[in-house]
Amino acid sequence: MTCPLKTDPEQRPLLGLAEAGELAGLFEVLASATRVRLLHALMTMDDPCMSDLAAAVEMKAQAVSNQLRKLVDLGVLDTCRHGNHIHYRIVEPCVTNLLHQGLCINEDQVLRKVGYS
Amino acid sequence: MTCPLKTDPEQRPLLGLAEAGELAGLFEVLASATRVRLLHALMTMDDPCMSDLAAAVEMKAQAVSNQLRKLVDLGVLDTCRHGNHIHYRIVEPCVTNLLHQGLCINEDQVLRKVGYS
DNA sequence: CTTCTAATACACTGATTCATGTAATAGACA
DNA sequence: TGTCTATTACATGAATCAGTGTATTAGAAG
Numbered sequence: 001m002t003c004p005l006k007t008d009p010e011q012r013p014l015l016g017l018a019e020a021g022e023l024a025g026l027f028e029v030l031a032s033a034t035r036v037r038l039l040h041a042l043m044t045m046d047d048p049c050m051s052d053l054a055a056a057v058e059m060k061a062q063a064v065s066n067q068l069r070k071l072v073d074l075g076v077l078d079t080c081r082h083g084n085h086i087h088y089r090i091v092e093p094c095v096t097n098l099l100h101q102g103l104c105i106n107e108d109q110v111l112r113k114v115g116y117s
Numbered sequence: 118m119t120c121p122l123k124t125d126p127e128q129r130p131l132l133g134l135a136e137a138g139e140l141a142g143l144f145e146v147l148a149s150a151t152r153v154r155l156l157h158a159l160m161t162m163d164d165p166c167m168s169d170l171a172a173a174v175e176m177k178a179q180a181v182s183n184q185l186r187k188l189v190d191l192g193v194l195d196t197c198r199h200g201n202h203i204h205y206r207i208v209e210p211c212v213t214n215l216l217h218q219g220l221c222i223n224e225d226q227v228l229r230k231v232g233y234s
Numbered sequence: 235c236t237t238c239t240a241a242t243a244c245a246c247t248g249a250t251t252c253a254t255g256t257a258a259t260a261g262a263c264a
Numbered sequence: 265t266g267t268c269t270a271t272t273a274c275a276t277g278a279a280t281c282a283g284t285g286t287a288t289t290a291g292a293a294g
Contacts, residue, residue, distance in 0.1 A: 203271065
């Protein structure tokens, strides 16, 4: 969890559009309450399948499937079929780390505003 | 930058909608290439005003002002007027930490996909 | 083969976002 | 005061996103 940057962010040249876009894309994964809850559920539960996750977040199967599909496409999740059930797991440690960091921030200070709008 | 969570994320109950929303709102701040570049510029430059930032990211003043306004409303930035110029600075260390973390992730591994779409 | 269930694919809709253009505000300076 | 500059406010339009409903696929079980 420690993070020694080779280059001090204060000293490197300004972020280019491409690099900033990649970074923003990474954060975008966690910029949705539904995805945050799903990813947290994936960290918490033991080898859940789609319907487990849908039940956990109390949402319709299609909505959950939509989000899981996106996360798979982005390489964040991986799937594994067992009979009729498809199980998901996180394969991108970046996302876990960032979510962990976010939970940490949220733990000891209440954010001023709830939503970003 | 170290982050010892009091409660292990694997053991806490599932994130509620409100808490997940707050967390997602935090990540949303960094989920835009423009905002990432602006925040990085704010970390890099010395007491920049709006037009400095607009020049740095090569965007129109209005677009930059829109984003800065949002960041101010969210409590991420603070402003200080000096004559005709309005200067901005980051007052929310969470965001700096997260951006730092993101830069770190981006440094030693190329993300698979560029955008989230 | 038939039927049932789990999950996904697809089209659709309402909401949101971002940059733009125009107009208005705030201060500097003559 | 009048004017210039820097910045913001507001409305507009294109693009994107999230969730819903319907239809379809993949496998299990009779």
